[in-house]
Amino acid sequence: MSFHMVEAVGVEKQIGHQMILKGIDFTVDRGEVVSLIGPSGSGKSTFLRCINHLTKITGGYLAVDGEPVGYRRSDNKLYELSDAEVALTRAEIGMVFQRFNLFGHKTAIENVIEGPVQVKRQPVERARARAAALLERVGLSSKADAYPSQLSGGQQQRVAIARALAMDPKLMLFDEPTSALDPELVGEVLAVMKDLAADGMTMVVVTHEMAFAREVCDRVAFMDDGRVVECGPPNEVFNNPTSERARSFFARVL
């Protein structure tokens, strides 16, 4: 069975009377790195949060690895999952936030082992060994016992990536991972993400880093006003945008 890693068909999200997502059609294949770009307010982050059910969709169909997100399909009906069941599916999807959201009362290594120990019930020793290796991979072995408040933004974000990787996710979601960083700290986070992409991780990245999108991503999806307007290889989308909205957006940011 080969499913798309992410499959969205006509995904809608309505909050109050406002339609945030107006029918998103979008797929991500296994091992693909896709970035979502577009003006702020276009629904990029909302859509990303729908993929791991932090936000509930109000219409359409959204599946990860063939399983509808937040629901169980049986007899052509969708049964809503319990909080605990949704939590289990989220455990397989890593997420990195704009504002890092490291647990402030825990050290770097405690942040990384929290998921494996609490959710996957791994023995602490094994989780610690794995966490140490992950911190080394993101270049922060020396900061294992530092609290988030003692780390720079770039370091915090790299710990956050290690925390997500510790759950052995099959898919990683990045929600503007470098937007809250000082310019000189952006590079270290992007380097970790590049390394991850080269390793074959499936990634969906909401970003304003056009250079990163062009260099690392297999495809780029341009979103505007709750829809995916263009989607394709970066060079195609950046160099020959077919829609007027994409053209005027790229004229401003490139």
Next chain:
Amino acid sequence: MVTHETSQDINDPPRHEHMEVVPRRSVLRFVPPLIVVFVGLALLQSVVLNPNFEWPLVGSYLFSTAILEGLATTLGLTAMCMLTGAVLGIIIAVMHRSEHWLVVGFAKVYIWFFRGTPILVQLIFWYNLAALFPNLSIGVPFGPSLFTVNTNTLITPFMAAFLGLSLNEGAYMAEIVRAGIGSVDTGQEEAARAIGMTRLRAMRRIVLPQAMPFIIPPTGNETIGMLKMTSLVSVISLSDLLYSAQTIYSRNFEVIPLLLVCCCWYLLLTSVLTVIQGRIERHYARGRHSATPQPGERT
């Protein structure tokens, strides 16, 4: 002359350390301390030296068995009610954040009711519960009952006091816990759920520990308040500190000395609690200071 002076000032500017500094002295500055000394002396004369206060009698009752037993009841009741109130408060605060409107509604009505009625009325109400329900039973509503007990045997004065004070405290603690939870960034819960935690586990492992610095200091205030509030249970004839004193002065009519005995104990206990409270507050203030700055983060 005038021009000569100014030019000298410019060439040789005055230096603060070379000149004598004359502080501003007002004749009125002696007034507030004088008032304090005057009022102090007046109080000393009218309270300490006034024989009607019967200080020797106060001394003799301070450590009497009845008073010490009352003191123990007061302390025990305070501890039990604060503990139960805190647990109830956390439960109600978490219910307040539920996704189900009925659960949220229950939490709101609970807080509304117990904060909206006087604690004295609540205490008398619990004490008279038997008038409302002569028997209490556990079972299915409108169905068979599994277990029945006579209300008067269950609701002793201590039980009524415990129920009244804890349920009331639960409402106030719920508001404190709610404010504490609200002060933790929502990103913390989101990050916890993103690594596969359920809402409850995220609350217990991630949100509540970080809300504690905001919850514990006001809880200290509540404890001090609770210590004094327990004196209300004297109206339902529970032998706390105040009621024990009242029992004694209803026999010997030494009302003021026995109330002074109570005041001495209450003051001593609240002073001890205030010192502990201050330490706890300083401890958490330190933690918060080091945790707030986010280096490298763009603001």
